[in-house]
Amino acid sequence: xxxxxxxxxxxxxxxxxxxxxxxxxxxxxxxxxxxxxxxxxxxxxxxxxxxxxxxxxxxxxxxxxxxxxxxxxxxxxxxxxxxxxxxxxxxxxxxxxxxxxxxxxxxxxxxxxxxxxxxxxxxxxxxxxxxxxxxxxxxxxxxxxxxxxxxxxxxxxxxxxxxxxxxxxxxxxxxxxxxxxxxxxxxxxxxxxxxxx
Numbered sequence: 001x002x003x004x005x006x007x008x009x010x011x012x013x014x015x016x017x018x019x020x021x022x023x024x025x026x027x028x029x030x031x032x033x034x035x036x037x038x039x040x041x042x043x044x045x046x047x048x049x050x051x052x053x054x055x056x057x058x059x060x061x062x063x064x065x066x067x068x069x070x071x072x073x074x075x076x077x078x079x080x081x082x083x084x085x086x087x088x089x090x091x092x093x094x095x096x097x098x099x100x101x102x103x104x105x106x107x108x109x110x111x112x113x114x115x116x117x118x119x120x121x122x123x124x125x126x127x128x129x130x131x132x133x134x135x136x137x138x139x140x141x142x143x144x145x146x147x148x149x150x151x152x153x154x155x156x157x158x159x160x161x162x163x164x165x166x167x168x169x170x171x172x173x174x175x176x177x178x179x180x181x182x183x184x185x186x187x188x189x190x191x192x193x194x195x196x197x
Contacts, residue, residue: 023076023077024076024077027062027075028059031062060076061076061078061079061110061112062075062076063075063081063098064098065098067098067099070084072099072108072110079110079111080110081108081109081110081111082108082109083099083101083106083107084106084108085106098133113155114155130152132149132150134149136167146166146167146168146169147167148164148165149166149167151163151164151165161176161178162177162178163175163177163178164176164177
């Protein structure tokens with residue numbers, strides 16, 4: 001497909017536009033009900049035990065409980081994530097589950113920069129905020145190296161890690177920045193890394 005200007009009759013697309021905007025409003029309301037947990041190991045969920053609300057300003061993607069056939073659906077109808085070796089995880093009493101990854105080699109990729117000329121996440125080239133709730137269901141003491149939890153890669157031939165966050169067996173955060181490892185740091189603001197087993 002070549003770059004250029006494309007014209008479309010909006011009357012033909014109006015119903016779809018209305019449906020998308022309605023979905024965005026519904027998801028905004030659902031996300032506004034979430035709160036950050038006060039206890040380590042708890043998932044973000046509606047209701048009690050909140051330290052503060054999940055930040056939503058500028059939110060353009062939300063991966064929650066819609067998962068099937070290796071696709072983790074973006075609730076904002078943007079780009080879905082592809083999951084390898086994961087299964088639907090449930091958070092009791094909510095529809096805000098997620099994906100449970102099992103063992104090494106399990107991961108998800110949210111390909112925001114692989115959309116070709118139709119680039120809905122163009123701003124990711126300049127700046128973005130990434131937020132995740134992670135629960136570790138394994139004995140950290142048994143690890144031979146850090147568990148990579150999340151990261152951002154540049155879409156270059158070397159797949160350079162722009163930012164990576166891992167958890168060590170000593171329950172410290174290990175940060176990788178622009179391909180260089182930083183020293184391990186303790187969890188911020190009293191947030192502890194603890195096993196749920």
